Amino acid sequence: MKKLTHKIIAALMAMVVLVSTISFTVDMHYCGNTLVDVALYKQAKTCGMEQQASNAVECSIMAKKSCCTDKQLTFDGQDELQNSFDKITLEQQAFVVMFYYSYINLFEGLENNVVPFKEYPPPFLIKDIHVLNETFLI
DSSP: OHHHHHHHHHHHHHHHHHHOOOOEEEEEETTTTTEEEEESSOOOOOSHHHHHHHHHHHHHHOOOOOOEEEEEEOOOOTTTOOGGGGGHHHHHHHHHHHHHHHHHHHHHOOOOOTTTTTOOOOOOSSHHHHHHHHOOOO
8 A cells, every 4th residue: 555655646746747847838719708719839720800801901991900819828837857967066976976886786696605504513403392382383
């Protein structure tokens, strides 16, 4: 249960970091007070009223004012999460190298398994103490 909780929390934290660093743009097209189209990362489709208004300007002397509006919302992500390794001091570099070296050496095994009592024989069994005391491991 504890491992599952840790995995879920780690996944949620990764998603929070991912969402906070992404920047995106939402483009909306309104015709009057009615929302016609919403687009993410691209231009929203229009309702075609701009083409009619431009044709009316070309064809007649009086120009009609367009009732359509475009709104664009931009969400900027964070850039502070990018680390630059050129700002690390000499002491920090030495610490990282020593930590890495000591961590890797933890998992190195011995070439030979050394058993210090290999040459000594086991003691003679005079009485079977477990049977005498009736203590058995189950």
